[in-house]
Structures are given as structure tokens and as C-alpha cells.
Amino acid sequence: MTELQKKILDLKQEKDAIILAHNYQRPEIQDIADFIGDSIELCRKAMSTKAKIIVFCGVDFMAQSAVILNPDKKVLIPSKGALCPMAQMLPADYFKLWQERYPGVPTVLYVNTLGEAKALCDVCCTSANAVKVVEKIPSERVLFGPDSHLAAYVAKRTGKEIIPVPEGGYCPVHVLFEKEDLLKLKQKYPQALLMVHPECPAEVIEVADFTGSTSQMCRFAKETEAKQLIVGTEIGLIYRLRKENPDKEFIPANPEAICTAMKTITLEKVYLALKEERYEVTLSDEIISKAQQSLEKMVEIVS
Ligand code: SF4
16 A cells, blocks of 8 residues: 555545545555445435445536435545536536427437436436346437437337437547447457447447446456456446455456546545535535436436
């Protein structure tokens, strides 16, 4: 453990704080986190903690969700640059226009959206439960955003008409995977299974052995008998996979699949976040209350 990591842990205790880190965070941050997981797992953890301060090592929409679900706690994000480009692709005003264009069509938003947009939708979903949420909605037409690849994945599995909003929304990391590269890797490692995230393009998902969220990939990697796995998501997950499965080999499907927004968070910034209690994430009471309903509706639908 480095001196800086020790200082962070001391300060964390002194301030009665908890550090939550997304699966895509840098290894040195994962190592000092109290909990590592996907966006919803982190929010659930935030709900169950008694700590006064939550240092959220993830991107903007995730920290906002932590605030929405824990309005009485102080949530800090260590970097102002941790802005998810996909979440920015669906500003609330633009989403409202689409809702007006399709009156009466239910709206489902992936949790990778900002609080203002979440507050406008009927129900939220995660990459792990998107298919289930859309299946349970009593309508054959659904407005879905902001990821058009996840929308296509959901359309294929539910047989419903999914209208993507915005058209062509995408995660800049998951579109970096290409079918031809993956087929070459599968040839090179014939025993390996290929796992990909549903934010990947359809032709990539077609050649995968398993498609799921990061938490579903972690479970699959533990449970499968395969000893080699090709990982088609952001590179940060591989650190956790290797730690949890030392007897297995994890091969990055694309070593350049790096989320720069996630990587703006460094140990120095975590230290300063704790020391100066910065940068506090806030939302208006109205947004919190409406977005809470969209998230609660998701929980109600899938449980
Ligand atoms: S991996 Fe993609 S969706 Fe996730 S935070 Fe980064 S840019 Fe956003």
C-alpha cells in the first residue's frame, strides 16, 4: 500500500466516509474502495451505509443516482471531469420533445442518463434488467434511450418496437469492439469464451458466448468452467476479474477500450475529495423526487 493510499484510508475513518468504486475505476482506486460494483450495486450500497460521506468513484450520472436514492447523505465525486459522454447525449429538453412527438408511448431510460432526464421518464432500467423491464411494460411500442445499441438488443429479445432516443446514441468505449477482431481472438484462443456488454454493436453481440452487464460478467466468470475468457468491456473490469479468479486467464478484447471519463479520477483527487469535501453532487428536490419514482418503478417491475 502506498503512502497516499494510507493517508486516504486514515482520512476516510476520521471523516466517517465510505469509498465506492465502479468496476471501471483504476486498480489503485479499486484497492482502497469499501465496495466495487456496477452503478446500481453502488447505489444500493450507498443506501445501506451509515457513513456520513459517500465518495463516489464513478461518473456523473452514477453519483447523481446515489443522491437520488440517498438525498440525506453527502455524496462527493472526486473529479469534475467524470462526465459520461453517453449520458450527455440525451439532454432533458431534447427527451421531452421526443415524448411530445410520441404521445402515449411509454418511456424507458437506461440509468446512464442525467437526473433531469430520469425525472421525465416512466421507468428506468439497467443493462442487466433492460429486457425484463421492457417485457413487463404493457405496450408493444417503447421509447428507449440513450443507448441505441442497448435499444437494438432489447428490441431483438422482446420482439417489441423500440424507438431509440436520441437516434444513434452510443457509448464511445463499447463501440470500439469489432467483430473481425473478436473472431481473430476466438481463433487464437479456441478454448476461450467471449463475454461482451450489451452496449456493444449487434454484430459484436452475435459472436459472443455471453452478453451481460459488468456484474453479470463477474458472476459468469466465476461460475463457468472455462479457464480462459475474452472480455469485451472497459479494460478496468479485468483487474477485478483477475483478482477474483486467479486460476483463470482474462484476455482484453480491445486493450484500448478505456473510459477516459472514469479515468479522470485519481488517488490524488480522492484524497482531495475527502480532505476538502469536494465536489458535492446536488440536485433539486423536484428532480430527486421524480427521478426516485422512475427508479422505484424499475425495482417494482423487476422484483
Ligand atoms: S463506459 Fe461508456 S457508458 Fe460507461 S461511463 Fe464510460 S462512456 Fe459512459
